Amino acid sequence: MKVRELAEHYELELGALYDSNEAKALFTIAAEKVLALSSGKLIMQKDIDISFINVQKLLSILNDLQIGKPIQHILEEAHFYGSVFKVNEQVLIPRPETEELVDWIISVCNTQFSVNSFESPKRLNMLDIGTGSGCIPITLKKHLPNTQVATLDVSVDAIEVAKQNARQIGVEINFITADILTFQSEEKFDVIVSNPPYIRDLEKIDMHNNVLVYEPHLALFVSDENPLIFYKAIADFAKTNLKPNGQLFFEINEYLGKETIEMLAAKGFTNIELRQDMQGKDRMVKAGV
Structure with missing residues (x-):
């Protein structure tokens, strides 16, 4: 043939x-x-x-x-920001819009924090919340090597996949198995980033069956009654654990941009910026303390 x-x-x-x-x-x-x-x-x-x-x-x-099995699960790999990541049904398949979020973070770190400056490079401390495949923290560490990166997930299986990816790509990450809804720490961070679950139950009807059947619901869905549950918890954590002039980055539900901004403003965040992805959807938020 x-x-x-x-x-x-x-x-x-x-x-x-x-x-x-x-x-x-x-x-x-x-x-x-x-x-x-x-x-x-x-x-x-x-x-x-x-x-x-x-x-x-x-x-x-x-x-x-x-x-209906996704091609990434069949091949057990997905491409993200120039690297190949192992994926399976325990982790979300990395999406292009998440690449845009990572690119924004790298840009801010290179400009605002001057992390790759040859004259006086600054060593940042970063925390990713919701590890999944590890595509966010691993990519940030790869492209911002003069940083210390930790990542947190409630799923032991997801952490194991991410550890394999970190070894394969050759970066050192601090992995934390914990639930952000109850997690506490005294450590301070320059940057906190998260792509938490944000799809409401009511939106399932519009989703492709290969996502509903083969991707982990724990990483995808929230109730219609409290769709910002993880954003609120992460924002509270960030208010306590971000250093002065620190930055919080979120990937968000395209339908809840206004609500996310209002929540962050009510919690005292400043310089809140909403960005659209390449498809023109409200998808990313940056906020300072």
């Missing part, structure tokens, strides 16, 4: 779940992994024959895709 023929087969068989562009993208991701070819080479070599064993591998991936 040729590359072109198998690509067409993917598009046909996945038509009930994904549109044409999504199906093509899924085939490209799978083929890049199995055939060890770049997307550019796949386009240029679409008429080359695929070996029998690789056809079987790609058809096996297709079978998993047809039952």
Whole structure:
């Protein structure tokens, strides 16, 4: 079977779940992994024959895709900010909007805190809340090596995945297994960041089945009655544990930007800034103490 023929087969068989562009993208991701070819080479070599064993591998991936399993879980990896992270059903698949949040933090640290200055680099102390795959704290440590980074999660399984990713990417992170709703510490931080659960139960109806079935609900959902429960707890923690001029960063529910800002203002945060992601959705907030 040729590359072109198998690509067409993917598009046909996945038509009930994904549109044409999504199906093509899924085939490209799978083929890049199995055939060890770049997307550019796949386009240029679409008429080359695929070996029998690789056809079987790609058809096996297709079978998993047809039952709604995310491609990242099938391949057990996800790309994030230039690194490859191990993922499984115990952690959220890293999203592009989270890359935008990380990029914002790196920019602020390089400008406001001058962490990568050659003349007088400052060693920052950072805390990430809600470790998951470790994509946020590990990426921050990788690109801001002159920092001390800790990360916290209630899930022992998620912490274990993140530890594997830290070892693979080659950074040292302080891992804390705890629930932020009850966690206390006397340590002070320059930066606290979190992408906590924020999807309300009422929003489940609009979500793709592969998220509902295969990603951890503990990391996704909050009640309709108290959707900012984690934001409030983290904000209270930050008020006590951020150093003077410290910064709090959140990824937020696109529908709750106004409510999140009002909550932070009521708790005494200053210089609150709301940013939209590349899709124009309210997605990130920065606040100072």
